Amino acid sequence: MCSATIGISPVMSSPVITRFAPSPTGFLHIGGARTALFNWAFARHTGGKMLLRIEDTDRERSTEAAISAILDGLKWLGLSWDGEAVSQFARADRHREVANDLLKRGRAYYCYCSPEELEAMRARAEAEKRPVRYDGTWRDRAAGDAPAGVKPVIRFKAPQEGETVINDHAQGRVVIPNKDLDDLIILRSDGNPTYNLSVVVDDHDMGVTHIIRGVDHLTNAARQTQIYLAMGWDVPDMTHVPLIHGPDGAKLSKRHGALGVEAYRAMGYLPAALRNYLARLGWSHGDDEIFSTAQLVEWFGLEAIGKSPARFDFAKLENLNGHYIRATPDEVVLKEFLAFLPHVAGGPEMLAALEGGRMAAFTRALPGLKERAKTLVELQTSAAFLFASRPLPLDDKAKGLLNDEGRAALRGVVPVLEGLAEWIAPAMEAAVKAHAEAAGLKLGKLAQPLRAALTGSATSPGIFDVLEVLGREEALARIKDHSA
């Protein structure tokens, strides 16, 4: 159990409820994925629940496509949520109700400033190098002053003195002077609620006990805290996780390639590897680097989350991914690979070939293939020789290996292979090694030309495995194609 140090006493603490609350204006980006992972891991660790809420109150930018991209991304990563995903927009009536409640309590007021006036106010402040904040024009005006025909917004009447404190698990005790927080709009002039109001109402109504999100929300946390207090509600336990930066230290952006998790899928990363990598970014458990998801759940705690931003390191992800590919049972890798193929160039074709009869050969080759692949893309590339049709095209290195000397070596080994009673790797290895020894050749002088003729490349799994996987007829034919 994670013992909460602030607010709730351990004895009285209710089951943990976390939530992941993305706004559907694009795909699930990598930072969001990690936030979801942390929420998920914490909920699982405590035996609590993780809820999912789609923050779709911005009708202009929210799309159905983005919602399904986010859901798909979460599913692919293996992060399940409890219950149905909640649409924030659908709860607008409730948000309005709370806005009016705040009005009644004297903790909110109508503001008749137009967007243009506000823009002018901001411009003025900037020109005079003052902080840009709402100046409180309508904060204490009488209702009778309202201009006719203007639809007002509702603003929250924020405390002007003192300070707001956020007791944050990652950030520690953060103190924000109230004078730096202005009266934010909670209900737009069209009657629709804004983010900070909706979040507070939803988190409260959904019974969220722990909020885990990016530090970019830290200032919002202060404003939201004020709303909780104004409503007399318990403030949830907060954890603001540092952001993930690109390899150059700047904010992760399109420039760095992969933004959405589906891009990571297309690059051939395994969900388990990405989970492990992401967990290690900003969270640690001693010196542990490689751990299962079960261990993550067992170990995960808010207190071990760091405060400083981390850079995304593809080299490390790749290393981890290679580890996972090697360590994962063949049948699981196969399943992942088949699920991966539709998402990459050349994948659908390979999938068709597999389903068209090449599955057996691929399955036999998989143990040798996966030993060498750091990503599923590499697996796909290195498996290509299985699907090639004769005569095999050769890459430059393969051509170099099949010079006069190489071809002569192949001609010498053909009868040896043809004479084999059983077409199995150990038998071929013994026979070819004996042949090499008798001929006074180093094994490499035979193996490399064989590799070139059989795969069209200078690298492949062990050559005897390749021979076996290809089968007697196909293998001998490929050798003869390139030994003349």
Add this chain to the structure above:
RNA sequence: GCGCCCUUCGUCUAUCGGUUAGGACGACAGCCUUUCACGUUGUAAAGACGGGUUCGACUCCCGUAGGGCGCGCCA
């Protein structure tokens, strides 16, 4: 401009006042070897800077520098 936050090897991090500052990725060198990969052995590599506090600071405090985030009728 104002507010908040951050700063240990190139990167991710351990350290919770006393360590030869540890691990991992990456790099480099060697070994293994039919190629590649794996594996394995080893090497280089860090407390931003300046002041305090203390018998003793990477660790606590202050300042400086650099960086991040926030400041919408976006979320």
